Amino acid sequence: MKNYSYNPVGVCAKQINFSVDDAGKLHNVEFIGGCPGNLLAIGKLVEGKDAKEIADILRGNDCRGRGTSCADQFALAIDKIN
Secondary structure, three states, X not given: OEEEEEOXXXXXXXXXXXXXXXXXXXXXXXXXXXXXXXXXXXXXXXXXXXXXXXXXXXXXXXXXXXXOOHHHHHHHHHHHHO
16 A cells, blocks of 8 residues: 655645555545545545546535635545556
């Protein structure tokens, strides 16, 4: 399993930590900063799911007209490692 850390831009979260196993499944997703309830929920919902599939679902999600969101930044983080 490989561990990753990503510093998002333009959102409240300051860091996104996650792991991807050899099968491409996400584990241990953790957002530092941001909206705790929503970001904890994202981590729980994506646990064990295919990373590329999750990136496709979350990519383009907007928060308050910022052009990005914590979820979108997580998709960008996944895109960066693939």
